[in-house]
Amino acid sequence: MSKTTVKIPTPLRSYAGGSAEARVDAPTVGEAVARVAETYPELRRHLFAADGRLRSFVSVYLNDEDVRGLDRESTPVKDGDIVSIVPAIAGGSPAEAGRPTPFTPLPVVPPAAPDTFGRDDLRRYSRHLLLPEVGVAGQKKLRQAKVLLVGAGGLGAPTALYLAAAGVGELGLVDFDEIELSNLQRQVLYTTADVGRPKLDAAKDRLEALNPGVRVIPVPGRLTSENALDVLGRYDVIVDGTDNFPTRYLVNDACVLLGKPAVYGSIYRFEGQASVFDAKRGPCYRCLYPEPPPPDLVPSCAEGGVLGVLPGLIGIVQATETIKILLGVGEPLIGRLLLYDALAMQFRELKLRKNPTCVLCSPNATQKGLIDYPAFCGVAPSADGGAAGLPSITPEQLRDELRSSDPPMLLDVREPNEWEIVHLPNAHLIPRAQLPDRLNEITSARRVVVYCRTGGRSSQATQLLLDLGFANVRNLTGGITAYAQKVDPSLPTY
Amino acid sequence: MRPVRVPEPLLQEIRAHARDTYPDECCGFLIAEPDPALPDRPRQIVAIQRAANEFEGERRRRFVIRPEELRLAERAVESAGHVIGGFYHSHPDHPARPSTFDEEHAWPWYTYVVLSVTATEVPAIGAFELDGDAGVFREVTLRAGTPAESEVTASLSAPETR
Numbered sequence: 001m002s003k004t005t006v007k008i009p010t011p012l013r014s015y016a017g018g019s020a021e022a023r024v025d026a027p028t029v030g031e032a033v034a035r036v037a038e039t040y041p042e043l044r045r046h047l048f049a050a051d052g053r054l055r056s057f058v059s060v061y062l063n064d065e066d067v068r069g070l071d072r073e074s075t076p077v078k079d080g081d082i083v084s085i086v087p088a089i090a091g092g093s094p095a096e097a098g099r100p101t102p103f104t105p106l107p108v109v110p111p112a113a114p115d116t117f118g119r120d121d122l123r124r125y126s127r128h129l130l131l132p133e134v135g136v137a138g139q140k141k142l143r144q145a146k147v148l149l150v151g152a153g154g155l156g157a158p159t160a161l162y163l164a165a166a167g168v169g170e171l172g173l174v175d176f177d178e179i180e181l182s183n184l185q186r187q188v189l190y191t192t193a194d195v196g197r198p199k200l201d202a203a204k205d206r207l208e209a210l211n212p213g214v215r216v217i218p219v220p221g222r223l224t225s226e227n228a229l230d231v232l233g234r235y236d237v238i239v240d241g242t243d244n245f246p247t248r249y250l251v252n253d254a255c256v257l258l259g260k261p262a263v264y265g266s267i268y269r270f271e272g273q274a275s276v277f278d279a280k281r282g283p284c285y286r287c288l289y290p291e292p293p294p295p296d297l298v299p300s301c302a303e304g305g306v307l308g309v310l311p312g313l314i315g316i317v318q319a320t321e322t323i324k325i326l327l328g329v330g331e332p333l334i335g336r337l338l339l340y341d342a343l344a345m346q347f348r349e350l351k352l353r354k355n356p357t358c359v360l361c362s363p364n365a366t367q368k369g370l371i372d373y374p375a376f377c378g379v380a381p382s383a384d385g386g387a388a389g390l391p392s393i394t395p396e397q398l399r400d401e402l403r404s405s406d407p408p409m410l411l412d413v414r415e416p417n418e419w420e421i422v423h424l425p426n427a428h429l430i431p432r433a434q435l436p437d438r439l440n441e442i443t444s445a446r447r448v449v450v451y452c453r454t455g456g457r458s459s460q461a462t463q464l465l466l467d468l469g470f471a472n473v474r475n476l477t478g479g480i481t482a483y484a485q486k487v488d489p490s491l492p493t494y
Numbered sequence: 495m496r497p498v499r500v501p502e503p504l505l506q507e508i509r510a511h512a513r514d515t516y517p518d519e520c521c522g523f524l525i526a527e528p529d530p531a532l533p534d535r536p537r538q539i540v541a542i543q544r545a546a547n548e549f550e551g552e553r554r555r556r557f558v559i560r561p562e563e564l565r566l567a568e569r570a571v572e573s574a575g576h577v578i579g580g581f582y583h584s585h586p587d588h589p590a591r592p593s594t595f596d597e598e599h600a601w602p603w604y605t606y607v608v609l610s611v612t613a614t615e616v617p618a619i620g621a622f623e624l625d626g627d628a629g630v631f632r633e634v635t636l637r638a639g640t641p642a643e644s645e646v647t648a649s650l651s652a653p654e655t656r
Contacts, residue, residue, distance in 0.1 A: 009601075010568075010577060010578065010603065011601040011602050011603035011604050012601070012602070012603070013603075014602070014603060015602075046601070046602070057599055059561035061561075061565070066561070066562070084565070086561040086562075086564060086565055087561070087564070087601050088558065088559070088560070088561045088564075088599075089521070089545075089558070089559040089564060089581050089599075089601075090549070090556070090557065090558045090559070090595075090599040091521075091556070091557055091581075091583050091592070091593070091595060091596040091599055091600070091606070092519060092549075092555045092556035092557055092583075092585075092593060092595050092596065093519070093554075093555055093585035093586065093587075093588035093593055229550070233550040234550075258550055258551070259551070259552075259553070
């Protein structure tokens with residue numbers, strides 16, 4: 001048992017005989033508050049709901065920490081601890097009929113940074129302070145800002161470094177990986193000595209060494225439909241550095257629902273894309289891509305490779321856009337898709353329009369919450385996605401073309417044992433690995449449709465043929481499995 | 495009930511805040527002279543401070559001030575010899591009356607100033623407090639100025655008076 005001081009908030013002191021605090025013996029935070037309520041029964045109904053739990057808009061701090069970040073009401077207290085009851089202040093105008101707006105529980109917030117700049121800060125940020133567009137006011141905005149980086153890989157690494165250097169007050173990092181040797185070719189946040197460490201540990205060390213004024217908040221694990229709104233909700237800007245479609249759609253949808261801007265970037269081989277999706281001011285990712293590509297169609301960087309400096313460039317575009325949004329300067333990359341081709345060294349820009357029928361961000365939106373993204377994307381959560389699009393053909397389109405007078409050549413890139421199980425009539429078998437040596441069997445003048453079991457190997461083969469100059473090559477979406485399911489159920493699947 | 499007094503320049507600042515954040519709700523702290531007769535409600539507002547509306551959702555309809563921000567503001571204000579006497583917030587395109595939601599989330603003792611704001615003007619402003627025992631809001635007279643000044647309400651003249 002210990003003597004704990006419980007601070008009573010000003011508005012409730014009249015229910016505690018005017019006392020500002022009470023001293024109680026209690027083992028936990030919850031019991032300490034309950035003891036005070038026993039002493040001053042009138043306090044009870046202001047602190048506890050009918051079910052005996054603390055009201056949702058009562059926050060309790062143990063010394064300087066919100067107990068929701070500790071063990072909640074079960075957090076143990078020791079001698080001399082101070083428990084503070086802090087009211088959350090909320091309100092609002094009457095909700096429109098039929099549009100109830102539920103009260104959202106408050107997030108756990110670490111103490112805010114001080115509002116003054118010391119001599120070292122002035123020196124550290126002097127090149128920013130010299131810019132009229134930034135200045136002291138802008139630098140303060142950066143320090144008060146909270147940015148979440150989803151993914152601490154190729155894109156997240158340069159973004160995090162520059163945002164930390166720029167003095168962004170809080171950087172949240174979501175990742176679940178450990179550093180591998182193959183990461184170091186592009187993930188400049190990490191060193192050879194870091195191989196095998198969790199990315200978030202190494203990132204926190206590196207970023208805090210770069211700028212001790214930045215709070216780095218590691219969010220280990222995966223972003224899921226269950227936790228995304230809570231995790232993203234406390235940040236001002238979300239930077240999407242994901243490498244897979246389920247997470248990318250999840251980030252987009254959560255940002256739209258929360259009304260937050262998402263700074264998007266993606267990379268594949270020698271090409272990259274960047275944009276800012278802010279549904280309040282422009283299109284969202286779903287306006288651009290209403291549905292993900294078939295799971296096996298697009299190889300990830302792990303399969304397709306990526307030029308190491310490419311994520312550096314795209315990540316820095318993302319960092320630039322983030323800082324512009326926070327400062328409120330310049331023209332954000334909203335409604336514009338920046339395309340970068342490293343081999344050609346060309347930047348192009350596509351105009352993006354808000355999709356008037358977008359299920360998520362249009363006035364007629366039908367999706368009001370988060371969904372099952374792995375299922376939506378047709379993959380397990382660990383499957384990787386990518387960004388490139390290959391020419392493709394659906395099973396139904398293939399059926400129609402095969403019935404036409406000029407059917408395409410069918411190229412089966414599976415193994416002979418798979419061919420034995422099932423193959424399409426008139427197809428030609430060249431296993432994927434033998435393809436480079438047997439190109440003479442493919443007539444370049446003819447249209448070619450490449451297939452495998454579910455679309456993975458055939459997408460690689462399609463890419464290879466395109467790279468080698470075959471112009472008219474398409475990948476069968478979903479492979480022979482999808483063809484069997486959608487067109488010809490008599491075909492066995494395996 | 496003693497009226498709540500808010501000097502006219504502060505009322506102007508509050509209105510400006512409501513217009514700045516329109517169509518979203520604004521919110522902020524009312525900083526008061528501590529009443530020697532605490533725990534009576536302080537009635538003389540001496541300063542205001544803007545707060546961040548941290549509601550995670552439709553900020554046109556809701557506001558939340560994070561407890562951490564309240565804590566920090568309380569510390570700063572109390573070290574300067576004042577108290578947080580209440581809060582103000584705006585109702586974009588809605589009347590300057592507390593909503594049911596306001597009432598459910600209100601605390602006793604504090605003064606709540608509510609403004610109606612449209613795209614072009616602040617048509618109304620009112621002050622309310624929770625009757626802690628009844629659990630309902632009661633309207634409090636809002637006067638511009640300080641007790642030393644005559645209790646004119648001219649500064650609350652149309653179109654900004656209720």
